[in-house]
Amino acid sequence: MDAKPPPPPTAPSPPPPTTQEDAKPAPPKPAPADAKPAPPKPAPADAKPAPPKPAPADAKPAPPKPAPADAKPAPPKPAPADAKPAPPKPAPADAKPAPPKPAPADAKPAPPKPAPADAKPAPPKPAPPKPAAAKRPPPPARKAPEPAKPPEFESGMVDRITERFGDRAKPAFVQPNRIGIRTGKEDVLQVAGFIRDELHFDHAESVSGVDYPADGEIEVAYHLGSYLDPALSKQVLALYVRAAREESPDPGNDSTRLPSLRDVFYSVEFHERECFEMLGVYFEGHPDNRRLLLPEDWADLPPLRKDFAIKGR
Numbered sequence: 001m002d003a004k005p006p007p008p009p010t011a012p013s014p015p016p017p018t019t020q021e022d023a024k025p026a027p028p029k030p031a032p033a034d035a036k037p038a039p040p041k042p043a044p045a046d047a048k049p050a051p052p053k054p055a056p057a058d059a060k061p062a063p064p065k066p067a068p069a070d071a072k073p074a075p076p077k078p079a080p081a082d083a084k085p086a087p088p089k090p091a092p093a094d095a096k097p098a099p100p101k102p103a104p105a106d107a108k109p110a111p112p113k114p115a116p117a118d119a120k121p122a123p124p125k126p127a128p129p130k131p132a133a134a135k136r137p138p139p140p141a142r143k144a145p146e147p148a149k150p151p152e153f154e155s156g157m158v159d160r161i162t163e164r165f166g167d168r169a170k171p172a173f174v175q176p177n178r179i180g181i182r183t184g185k186e187d188v189l190q191v192a193g194f195i196r197d198e199l200h201f202d203h204a205e206s207v208s209g210v211d212y213p214a215d216g217e218i219e220v221a222y223h224l225g226s227y228l229d230p231a232l233s234k235q236v237l238a239l240y241v242r243a244a245r246e247e248s249p250d251p252g253n254d255s256t257r258l259p260s261l262r263d264v265f266y267s268v269e270f271h272e273r274e275c276f277e278m279l280g281v282y283f284e285g286h287p288d289n290r291r292l293l294l295p296e297d298w299a300d301l302p303p304l305r306k307d308f309a310i311k312g313r
Contacts, residue, residue, distance in 0.1 A: 150174040154235075157199055164194055172240060180238045185258050188241045192222070192264045200229040201237055204261070207271030209279040211306045217242040218279050218305075220258060222268065243281050249302060251280040252289070260286040278304040 151174070158171045161181060168187045172180030183191045195201050201224040209220045222239040226232035246254045260283035261268050272283045273292040280302040283289060291298065301308045 151176045153231075154179050157237075160198065161191070161194065164198075165191060172238070177234045178236055178238070180240065182240045185241050185243060188239070189259050189261070189264065192239060192261050195224060195237060195239065196264055199237070200232060201226050201235075202228055202265075204265040204268045204271065205236070207268055207275055209275050209281060209304065211245070211279060211304065212242075213245065213306055215242075216245050218245050218256060218281055220275060220279075220281060222261060222265070224265065246280070249280040249305070251276060251302065252282045254280075254282075256280050257282045257284055259284055260289075262286055278302055280305065 154174050154176065158174055158179060158181075161169050162171065165183070165187065169181050169183045169191050172182050174180075181191065181195075203225060205223045205225045207220065207222055209218055211218050219240055219242045222241075224237045224239060226235065241258060243258045244255045246256050249256060256279075258281055260272055262272065262283075263285065269286070269288070270292060272286055273288065273290060275281055276283060276286075276289060277291040277294045277298070290296075294303075
């Protein structure tokens with residue numbers, strides 16, 4: 001009989017594949033007790049360090065490890081002798097200065113340092129010299145004002161009086177609506193009559209007097225006006241006449257006398273009586289030369305004389 005060849009050997013079937021879930025790593029073999037770690041292999045001379053692996057995009061930096069409670073800060077390393085300080089970094093253009101830190105509420109100012117015993121005060125600095133003031137130019141010379149021309153109407157009346165009496169009636173002033181004439185007691189009646197008849201001043205508005213002790217005279221002023229002439233409605237003519245002044249007056253019995261103008265201007269009757277008792281001027285030819293305001297037994301000086309003094313003051 002023919003022999004049959006033996007059947008070919010069958011390969012062993014591979015073990016069933018294990019999944020990742022039920023695959024378990026083989027436990028590491030324990031090193032023997034007397035085993036020594038293998039020394040690191042020296043890197044070849046032309047070996048280049050492997051580049052660092054890039055961190056994945058979703059990787060998060062590891063949090064810093066907290067320092068142990070008993071850890072001490074490392075002392076700063078001393079700078080080398082030839083080290084140069086780093087130049088300060090320039091501040092950015094939009095940088096704002098940091099606000100000053102507020103002082104604590106209980107902070108006390110540092111006491112001033114006492115000066116040494118032998119310290120001398122610094123001499124005061126001399127003040128800088130003041131600049132010389134610029135000289136101002138002298139002001140321009142003022143022109144003397146031209147004398148005002150006397151008013152024509154008033155000047156015309158004064159001219160008529162001086163033409164009639166000459167030096168016996170002199171003008172004291174000539175102003176608009178005001179005229180002043182001075183005359184002596186010997187000529188006062190004639191001058192007053194001319195003023196009434198020729199210039200048409202028809203009444204005396206007032207009579208007053210002034211005491212001049214230095215001149216030894218008392219002056220009586222008649223202020224004359226006109227009711228009838230419209231051209232003289234605003235005019236006042238002052239007629240001045242003076243009498244001798246007695247140091248020890250005895251009104252009515254001394255030389256302080258003037259002619260009365262009562263027959264020229266009837267309105268002077270009461271005014272001359274008042275002037276008689278207040279200044280001691282007796283008016284000759286006055287029909288009722290009595291006191292007007294003072295009592296009849298007045299024995300003192302006339303009250304408007306400048307040497308009259310109120311008793312008790």
